[in-house]
Amino acid sequence: MPELPEVETVRRDLLTRIIKKKITSVEVFKDRMVKVPKKKFISALLGRKIVDIERVGKLLVLTIDTGEYLLIHLKMTGQLIYRDKKQQIGGGHSLSKEESNFQVPNKHTYIIIAFAGGGKLFFNDQRTFGYMTIVSEEELGLIKKRFGVEPLSWNFTLEHFTSIIKNKKTSIKAALLDQRLIAGIGNIYADESCFLAGIKPTRLANSLTAKERQKLFTAIRDVLDLAVRERGTTFNHFVDGEGKRGNFLSFLKVYGRNGERCLVCKDGIIEKSRVAGRGTHVCGVCQK
Ligand SMILES: [Zn+2]
Numbered sequence: 205m206p207e208l209p210e211v212e213t214v215r216r217d218l219l220t221r222i223i224k225k226k227i228t229s230v231e232v233f234k235d236r237m238v239k240v241p242k243k244k245f246i247s248a249l250l251g252r253k254i255v256d257i258e259r260v261g262k263l264l265v266l267t268i269d270t271g272e273y274l275l276i277h278l279k280m281t282g283q284l285i286y287r288d289k290k291q292q293i294g295g296g297h298s299l300s301k302e303e304s305n306f307q308v309p310n311k312h313t314y315i316i317i318a319f320a321g322g323g324k325l326f327f328n329d330q331r332t333f334g335y336m337t338i339v340s341e342e343e344l345g346l347i348k349k350r351f352g353v354e355p356l357s358w359n360f361t362l363e364h365f366t367s368i369i370k371n372k373k374t375s376i377k378a379a380l381l382d383q384r385l386i387a388g389i390g391n392i393y394a395d396e397s398c399f400l401a402g403i404k405p406t407r408l409a410n411s412l413t414a415k416e417r418q419k420l421f422t423a424i425r426d427v428l429d430l431a432v433r434e435r436g437t438t439f440n441h442f443v444d445g446e447g448k449r450g451n452f453l454s455f456l457k458v459y460g461r462n463g464e465r466c467l468v469c470k471d472g473i474i475e476k477s478r479v480a481g482r483g484t485h486v487c488g489v490c491q492k
Pocket of ligand 1: 466467468469470471472487488489490491
């Protein structure tokens with residue numbers, strides 16, 4: 205699932221390619237992939253331009269020159285692939301071998317937006333949980349309120365983090381995955397942050413000492429910072445918006461390493477269990 209670093213990578217890469225280019229056609233092949241009536245969706249975009257792209261958690265927010273917004277959520281398996289005469293680039297969910305050979309549109313392509321100059325944006329989604337929609341400024345304001353603090357922004361301070369988790373009676377893992385508390389952290393970065401902090405994700409959030417909260421706070425920042433710099437974590441044949449692979453995969457310490465020896469203590473074996481409904485990876489030696 206694309207998380208904050210992967211969505212941020214897509215955002216940065218699309219910024220340099222689709223901004224201020226007139227939208228010349230919009231095709232929707234599965235109506236429920238857009239959350240407004242198809243007619244409304246198409247008329248909101250056709251002939252318009254995207255003037256800015258921001259990110260709220262894992263949600264992409266594209267400003268249309270009419271003052272409305274195009275929202276894109278990739279959810280579990282969504283991908284955005286952009287192609288013009290010179291290049292084809294993709295971001296989001298890991299690409300299959302077929303998709304990495306850039307065969308778009310394919311059977312998972314549900315929306316195509318074409319731009320003046322010949323560029324096309326393809327929205328693929330194997331499991332069809334992702335969506336695009338059009339919202340007003342007011343609606344966007346309400347949506348933004350549902351998201352917690354941006355972990356890479358200045359608003360994310362130790363004080364704020366402490367106030368979020370100090371009295372939480374859920375597991376740390378559940379708290380980190382709760383988008384209403386902190387926006388953008390998913391399964392990979394929750395596990396990696398807990399490992400770096402030396403804290404078991406099963407611990408109750410309210411059981412952390414002040415020192416542990418400080419460690420976890422720093423770990424979240426460090427893990428996400430590095431992941432954004434390395435253009436996210438990717439598997440299989442994934443390529444990002446620049447046609448490069450995300451490099452963070454080689455930095456993962458616990459995620460996806462179940463059954464393997466811990467890279468840090470060289471003693472523990474990484475164990476996988478279910479916490480907060482998600483596969484969770486832990487070194488029983490490094491994490492308390
Ligand atoms: Zn270890």
